[in-house]
Amino acid sequence: MPKILHSADIHLDSPFRSGNAGKSEVRRRELRGTFSSLMMYIKDNGVALALLAGDLFDSESVTKNTADFFFGEMASVPGCRFVISPGNHDPYTSGSVYAVSDIPENVYIFSDTALNRFRFPEIGVDVYGYAFTKSTLDVCPFVGREPADSDMINILCAHADVGNPLSPYCPVSESDIAGTGFDYCALGHVHNSAGMKRVGNTYYAYSGCLEGRDFGETGHKGAIVLDIEKSRGIASVKAAGVRFSKRRYEICRADVSGCRTDDELMTKLRAAIVGKYGSDTLLRLILTGNVPPSLRISTDGIAARFGDGLFYFEVLDRTLPLYDSDALRSDPTIRGAFFRELLPLLENGSPEERADAARALRLGLMALNGEREE
Numbered sequence: 001m002p003k004i005l006h007s008a009d010i011h012l013d014s015p016f017r018s019g020n021a022g023k024s025e026v027r028r029r030e031l032r033g034t035f036s037s038l039m040m041y042i043k044d045n046g047v048a049l050a051l052l053a054g055d056l057f058d059s060e061s062v063t064k065n066t067a068d069f070f071f072g073e074m075a076s077v078p079g080c081r082f083v084i085s086p087g088n089h090d091p092y093t094s095g096s097v098y099a100v101s102d103i104p105e106n107v108y109i110f111s112d113t114a115l116n117r118f119r120f121p122e123i124g125v126d127v128y129g130y131a132f133t134k135s136t137l138d139v140c141p142f143v144g145r146e147p148a149d150s151d152m153i154n155i156l157c158a159h160a161d162v163g164n165p166l167s168p169y170c171p172v173s174e175s176d177i178a179g180t181g182f183d184y185c186a187l188g189h190v191h192n193s194a195g196m197k198r199v200g201n202t203y204y205a206y207s208g209c210l211e212g213r214d215f216g217e218t219g220h221k222g223a224i225v226l227d228i229e230k231s232r233g234i235a236s237v238k239a240a241g242v243r244f245s246k247r248r249y250e251i252c253r254a255d256v257s258g259c260r261t262d263d264e265l266m267t268k269l270r271a272a273i274v275g276k277y278g279s280d281t282l283l284r285l286i287l288t289g290n291v292p293p294s295l296r297i298s299t300d301g302i303a304a305r306f307g308d309g310l311f312y313f314e315v316l317d318r319t320l321p322l323y324d325s326d327a328l329r330s331d332p333t334i335r336g337a338f339f340r341e342l343l344p345l346l347e348n349g350s351p352e353e354r355a356d357a358a359r360a361l362r363l364g365l366m367a368l369n370g371e372r373e374e
Contacts, residue, residue, distance in 0.1 A: 001228070001229055002049055002123040002125060002228075003045065003049075003225065003226075003227065004049045004050075004125075004228065005038075005042060005049070005050045005051065005225050006053070006186040006205065006207045006223060006224040006225075006226060007050065007051070007223040007224075008052060008055065008056075008087075008159070008186075008187070008189070008206070008208075008209070009054070009055045009191050009207075010031070010057075010210050010211075011055055011056075011057065011058040011209065011213065012031060012032065012035065013058050013062065014058040014213055016028060027211075027247070030211070030246045030247065031211050032069060034210050034245060035073060035210065036073060042077050042080050043076075046079070047225075048081065048123050049123065049125060049127070050080055050082045051083050051127065051155065052082060052083065052085070052157070053087070053157050053159055053187055053188030053189075054085050054087025054090065054132070054158075054188040055088065055089040055090055055159065055189070056070070056084065056086075056087075056090055057090040058090075060089075060090065060091065060096055060097075062096075062097040067101050070097075071101055071102065071103065071104055071107065074107050077106070078105075078106050079106075081106055081108065081120055082104075082107045083108045083110075084098070084107065084108070084109045084157075085110050085129040085130065085159055085188070086098060086109070086132050086159070087132050087169075087188055088132050088136065088137070088169050088189075089135075091131065091133050091135060092110070092111045092112070092132070093133060093134070098111070098131075099111075110129040110131040111131050112131055112133060113131065113133055115129070115141045116128065117148070124230075125153045125154075126147060126148070126149060126152045126153070126154050127155045128145075128147065128154065128156050128157070128182065129156060129158050130142070130158065132159060136168040137159075137170040138168060139170075140171060140172045142158065142176075142180055142182075143172065143176045143179075146180060147180075147181050150233050151230075151233075153230050153235065154181065155182060155183060155184050155185075155228075156180065156184070156186065157186045158185065159187070159189050160172045160187055160188075160189060161189055161190075162174065162177070162187065169189055170189075174197075174199045177200075177204050178199035178200030178201075180202060181202070182202050183203065183230065183235035183237065184202070184203045184205075184235065185204035186207070187204060187205065188206065188207070191208055191212070191213075192208055192217060192218075193221075193224070193241065195241070196237065201235070203237040203239075205224055207224045208221055208222070210222065210245060211245045211246065211247070212245065212247075212282075214249065215251055218248070218250055219248055219249075220243045220245050221244065221245040221248070222241055223241075223244060225239070225241075225242055226238070226239055247280045247281065247311055248280060248282070249282045249284075250277060250282070250284070251283075251286065252272055252273060252283060252284070252286070253288055254269055254287055254288065255288050255289040256268050256269070256289045256291060256319060257289030257290050258289075259289075259295060260292055260294070265295065265297070266305070269306065270306075272285075273285065273306050277309075279309060279310065279311055280311065282310070282311055282312040283312070285302070285314070285315045286316045286318055287316065287317050288318050288319060289320075290320050290321070290322040291319045291320075291322055292321070292322050293322070293323065293362045293365065293366070297317050297319065299314075299316070299317050300315075303315050317355060317359075318355045320346065320358045321358050321362045323361075323365075325339075329343070334368065335365060335368055338361070338365070342360060342361050345357035346358065346361070
């Protein structure tokens with residue numbers, strides 16, 4: 001029973017979006033280190049087959065240094081077979097890194113949009129797949145196709161978008177997957193793994209990315225290790241997630257309703273943050289709830305007070321001012337007119353619009369009272 005690893009969406013040379021330029025460069029270097037850790041795991045654990053389901057590079061423009069690093073890492077593990085299915089970020093083109101680089105003997109790359117197969121009879125596995133040849137792929141190449149040899153362990157390695165019929169990135173449905181006859185579909189494109197699922201006799205999963213790149217990719221990231229057995233044409237698949245990420249993005253929402261003083265605010269924030277995150281964390285703290293207009297919330301001050309020990313920390317103020325809205329709604333003066341003008345955004349705006357409207361209301365009412373924000 002061969003040991004198989006499934007990974008995707010590595011996005012080497014990605015421009016990390018959070019933090020200053022120096023920390024973004026640290027994250028780019030760490031992403032390379034994470035890929036090296038993946039190779040070390042493959043070597044140390046005797047992985048026979050690694051499925052890399054696309055978007056391994058962040059764009060088609062790959063430096064020679066990055067290409068040499070990428071293929072050199074795989075060449076250093078000659079006992080493992082690497083199968084690559086290029087995705088929408090790293091399509092296979094005549095000038096792509098996949099076409100112009102010296103490819104190690106243990107690396108196998110799909111090169112067109114037709115469904116093709118790499119055979120590995122020595123481990124009893126056939127791997128099917130295809131390549132994006134541009135940034136979009138409107139039709140799924142494997143719908144209606146079945147494996148040629150049902151006695152083999154039949155795996156699909158593919159970049160695809162499940163459950164989104166209008167997607168320009170190879171749309172496919174769960175019923176399409178169930179009808180393929182593949183034993184396991186190793187998918188790429190979705191960066192947050194939801195674990196392995198089964199439809200019919202076919203198992204499928206998104207491995208997620210190796211490292212989160214922004215606050216839309218929270219939590220620890222990694223790859224999936226598979227044990228597949230097959231008896232009388234039916235596969236049994238066991239999957240285990242393995243963490244490889246060096247850092248994690250996290251979002252903490254703190255409801256600070258009821259806080260009337262800075263001390264009360266800091267006490268509530270201390271309970272929400274301290275001891276729960278460390279130097280591996282890029283943290284976004286979102287303040288919510290209703291607070292009196294007299295409470296001056298300084299996001300910079302909060303970041304300075306609680307940011308020590310975190311790799312990156314940002315604070316967003318989404319609180320709303322606690323006013324007597326009924327009184328303001330019926331107020332015939334300019335105060336009421338100002339409140340009623342902002343009311344649609346306060347009640348129905350996006351979180352950002354509500355926050356902006358709340359700040360405008362607080363500053364406006366302060367100005368009408370002859371006050372200034374300190």
